[in-house]
Structures are given as structure tokens and as C-alpha cells.
Amino acid sequence: MSLESMLASLTPEEKLNAMDILWRDLSANPARLSSxxxxxxxxAHRIANPSSVPRLPIDAAFDDVRERLNARRDQG
Known part of the structure; x- marks a missing residue:
């Protein structure tokens, strides 16, 4: 059985749990990963060509993300 077919047989909750396990394992040794x-x-492109959109303070950015996530939840 391939890894893909094993993953296809998992419930959404089991898939999320598997992702959590994989993420913990990968993030335990970040030096082993290369971009x-x-x-x-x-x-390099983004540094050379900064956005013309004004930057938000971090608290405002987090609030914006929360609002977008809540709006998506309310739609579904």
C-alpha cells in the first residue's frame, strides 16, 4: 500500500493528526531542511521590489487575519 493510498483512507481528523506529527518531526531539526x-x-525579488501597499502594525495584521478566518467559518 502506498503512502498516498494510506493517507486517502484516513479521516480528516486523522489526517490533521498526521500533519501535526510530521510538522513536529520536521521542525525538531530545521537545520536539516533546506529552502x-x-x-x-x-x-530577493520582494526585497528589490517592495510593495506599494502600506504595512500594517503586527497587531492590526493579526486582527485582519482573524477577521478573514472568522468570515470564512461563518460562510461554511
């Missing part, structure tokens, strides 16, 4: 080349390219 793909395209990631560095995008960061």
Missing part, C-alpha cells in the same frame, strides 16, 4: 532555490529568488 528550494525558487524561495531565495522570490525573497
Amino acid at each position: 528550494p532555490d525558487w524561495h531565495g529568488d522570490i525573497l
